[in-house]
Amino acid sequence: MEFRRLKRVFGAEDGPDWMVSHAAYPTPVWLSDDHLRVFIVARDSDNRGSVGWVDLDPQDPTQVVAVSETPALRPGPTGTFYDRGISIGSIHRRPDGALWMYFLGWNKSADVPFRNSIGLAIDRSGRGDRFEPAFEGPLIDRSRHDPFTLSYPYTSPPQATGCRWHMLYGTSRGGGLDERQMQHALSEAWSSDGIDWSPTGRDVIPLEEGEYGLSRPWIFDALGARQVVFAIRRAQYTIGWSSWDPDAGIWHRQSRDLLGPGAKWDGEATCYPAVTHLVGRILLFYNGNGYGRTGFGVAEWTGR
Numbered sequence: 001m002e003f004r005r006l007k008r009v010f011g012a013e014d015g016p017d018w019m020v021s022h023a024a025y026p027t028p029v030w031l032s033d034d035h036l037r038v039f040i041v042a043r044d045s046d047n048r049g050s051v052g053w054v055d056l057d058p059q060d061p062t063q064v065v066a067v068s069e070t071p072a073l074r075p076g077p078t079g080t081f082y083d084r085g086i087s088i089g090s091i092h093r094r095p096d097g098a099l100w101m102y103f104l105g106w107n108k109s110a111d112v113p114f115r116n117s118i119g120l121a122i123d124r125s126g127r128g129d130r131f132e133p134a135f136e137g138p139l140i141d142r143s144r145h146d147p148f149t150l151s152y153p154y155t156s157p158p159q160a161t162g163c164r165w166h167m168l169y170g171t172s173r174g175g176g177l178d179e180r181q182m183q184h185a186l187s188e189a190w191s192s193d194g195i196d197w198s199p200t201g202r203d204v205i206p207l208e209e210g211e212y213g214l215s216r217p218w219i220f221d222a223l224g225a226r227q228v229v230f231a232i233r234r235a236q237y238t239i240g241w242s243s244w245d246p247d248a249g250i251w252h253r254q255s256r257d258l259l260g261p262g263a264k265w266d267g268e269a270t271c272y273p274a275v276t277h278l279v280g281r282i283l284l285f286y287n288g289n290g291y292g293r294t295g296f297g298v299a300e301w302t303g304r
Contacts, residue, residue, distance in 0.1 A: 001222065001241060003258060003284050003299040007062040008265050010054050011295030012042050015067050019052060020045050024292025025088045025152070025216065026285035028276035029099070029128060034058050036276070037128050038285060039072070039101075040296065041087055048075045049085035049106070053128060061283055061298055073101070073121050073131040081105040081117040081138045089118070089153035089169070090218070090274075097126040100194065102153045102167070105138060117141040118153045118169060120195065140169070140189060145201035148172035151184065152216040152272075154228075157194065165191040168204070168228070170215040179233070184213035186230065205242055205251050210234050220275040222282055222301070229273040229284070232256060237269035239286060259286070265294040 012019040019042035027039040036058045041049040050071035057063040076082045082105030089102040101121045109115045117138035121131040140150060151170030158165055166188065173183040186205035189197040205214060205228070213233030220227055226244035228251060231237055239258040242251040259270045266288030273286045282301035288294045 001227070001254070001258070002302045002304045004302050005259065005262070005297065005299045008288070008295055008297040009038075009056070009062055009285075010040070010064055010067075014064070014295075015042065015052070015054075016069050018042070018044060018050070018071060021047075022049070022290075022292040023054075023295045024049070024287055025272050025274075026287065026296040027088045027091055027274050028283070028285055029091050029093070030276070031126075031128050036061060036278070038296070039088055039091060039128070041085075041292070042071075043085070047085075049087055050074045051086055051088060051101070051103075051131065058278065061278065068129075072123075072129060073103075073133075076105070076133065076136065080136055081107050081141070082119060082133075084108055084114065087152060089216075090155055092155065092157050093126065094157070099123040099126055099128055099131070100155075101131050102139075102155045104150070104152050112149075112175075114149075115142070116149050116151060118150055134195070139195060140167075140197050140199060143199065145199040146171040146187070148175045148182075149184075154217045154219055155194065156219060165194045165197075167191070167197060168217040168219065170213070170217075171203075173203075180212045182213050182233075183207060184215060184233070186214050186217055205230070205253075208253065208256070211256075214240065216272045216274075218274045220277075220282070229258065229275060231271040231273065237271035239270050239273050239284075258284075259299060262288065265289060266297060 051073040052068040055066040085106040087104040118140040120134040153169040156166040174181045185203040189199040217230040232240045241255040268289040
């Protein structure tokens with residue numbers, strides 16, 4: 001697949017006062033056939049991430065038409081698994097119209113800078129303006145399958161009656177303070193209801209030479225097959241791409257740097273991808289330098 005950069009779309013400096021820095025983890029959701037909302041995470045003065053959103057013109061997805069004046073989801077009370085911030089994994093509309101947001105919660109730790117867990121928040125109105133945590137505790141936390149830390153989940157609801165939910169998420173196979181020792185690969189979990197999950201402990205997309213972290217997977221359909229894009233952490237972040245082989249039952253790596261060299265705002269990194277379809281087009285939203293510090297942009301599939 002080849003993607004052509006269109007434009008940097010939005011940064012925290014373009015938003016209201018509560019967005020002190022960053023516009024990270026862009027997550028596109030169609031609220032209706034003509035209403036494209038991209039949820040983001042902006043940081044406050046204490047460096048804690050809250051969820052906000054940006055509405056884009058569906059005729060020209062590089063143009064912002066509205067921005068959330070207040071957060072749609074804030075960090076939790078002290079002691080909860082998300083009291084130091086939130087990062088979005090994926091958002092899905094359920095049959096009753098509610099929006100389910102699977103997110104990563106941040107919590108301080110004594111001997112390492114942070115620990116992470118995966119949680120669920122729900123907007124029962126389906127309007128995308130306000131989410132409430134489904135539980136004060138996480139859905140997936142450290143365990144024998146994931147002994148160190150977890151990261152951004154992408155969930156796939158069942159496509160037919162009797163099928164199960166599927167989740168791809170990041171998990172570290174090494175500890176310590178040196179991020180190069182993280183060995184953070186992509187694992188998976190399964191669920192009958194989207195709430196109670198059974199991790200497999202199996203790395204379905206492993207690291208390759210020179211990589212020490214894979215994160216923020218996003219699954220979509222293109223070229224007649226399932227595709228997944230994800231962030232790759234090396235000396236600098238790039239975006240990787242793999243295709244699903246149903247016969248072999250594995251993901252095949254296709255690219256380690258899907259977008260290639262960037263401009264000033266994304267010249268040092270491209271990361272945290274998310275994909276949506278738009279009337280015959282495939283759009284890739286992503287972050288640039290500094291984990292989203294310079295905002296997010298959009299690229300378009302060229303058809304090749």
